[in-house]
Amino acid sequence: MAHDPQERNPHKTGHGGRAEFRAQVKATRADFERQVQATRAQIDATNERIEARTGRNLILAVLIGLVLGLAMVFSLIFIKELFMVFAVVIVGFTAFELAEALRRAGRNVPRIPVVISAVAVVPAAFYWDATGQWLATLGGITFIALWRLVELLWPSRRVTLREVRKDIGAAFLIEVYVVFLASFAVLLAAQEGGQWWTLAFLLLVISADTGAYAAGLTFGKHPMAPTISPKKTWEGLAGAALVCLVVGVLLAVFMLGQPWWFGLVFGAVILLAATFGDLAESLVKRDLGIKDMSSWLPGHGGFLDRLDSILPSAAAAYALFLIFG
Template identity: 55%
Template structure:
């Protein structure tokens, strides 16, 4: 009886040891992946699912909700970028910049491209005027060159985040444009995910080591392969185009998404920071999540106009 009891206890202890060993191995693997990517992958995946779900509900249920959702995202991204610029020494008026930049989105939704351009000019002009009015305070007088750099930084925030983001809203506002906006968001998500997965496991050759040391050519090719695999069915079943259109779509969006990613990396490198913000666990900030989408929206809007001419 004692031998049987000891044997059962030993078996239980052995099982517990195996469970702990497996758990430790999983944790070690996750730590290696997080170290390689510089991200908490589990948190990043969870946040991505929430964002994709919000996009699906807003685009396919009541399109106006997408405009509201986009306004919120762009507002946070503008605040992040303006705050990062202020941290780097640029005196960017955050409150008027965020409010006026956000206003571009509903104006674009209701008044189209003309509304977007006029509201953009107004936003840049007012933000610049606010900075000039601040010169009445002696403590804000930093020289003509610095003031010009401050005004330029404000214009960059609006043009980079609000205007490019406005193209997504402009696309979704078109008749049937919600499907093109959804396809674009799904494609950029697939590209980012594919590039990350392949880059982590197979990445050896750096794509742009001085700009973004974590990106590799293997990751780029992996993202392209994933994009083609997703682009063909999306083009046929969602966009009503020929199968070969999916390949063109994949190539263009891989290019725009990579350019957007590298452009944000250049900004972060010049500012000396790792992430623009920290609102989204595993992603950094909102702009870190939108960097691939912003230029891709312009490409997708152009493709929509070409195919519907």
């Protein structure tokens, strides 16, 4: 009597089915991995094109910007003292960063007194208002100058009087450009309702940077200051202006309780201050012969590379608060 081969070996069909299923899973997984690799290659290629055009790693820049932004917003809205501590850390690192860059350029800037002076100005501005801000800044400059003069007592540290003046001048630059200007943000936040003005001007600076970045990347053809910053374009500035005016009106009406026309003034002033700060830092880096102040913030460069637009904008925002607030 004839028998069906499959009836004689009932496990053969089951084994073949499992093998076929495993082959399908393997093929599906291989196809998925190919798609992931292709997508990743596409993202990397796009990011490389953006980085080549703007000099910034977009993904890392966005992630680090979000972390810093959320920390800043939380501290401003909920605990002003925490914002002061946040500012102490940022200003201290930024002052040290610029001191290191100046030392690499040949200036013997004493780092310890620079950081101590930078850290002292922030709480002075927060707790003792403008008087504390000015006194702490002047005291810090004096402290750094005396430290540098005392260093001349060591034979290995002796240089000409001209070199000493240059070193003290470099320290003066750090204290005024980084520390004093940054302290206006703390001074503003310490005022009654000042946290909202601080948050508003920071949002405007971010809006200006984003608008310039997007418009310059999309439409940028005409360099604005090719000898200082070749990647900045007039199209980018126009995009930043449009965004700043719109965001300025929204912030004035819904956050600051000001009339709509003040938003136009606010947006225009911060746009000019942020652009000036950006170009000023680019000029400093050009004179020092460096691309970024440091590599501490991947995708951004250094702390000063992120604060360049904020520093003069803080002083401008405080002036507007005194006039309109």
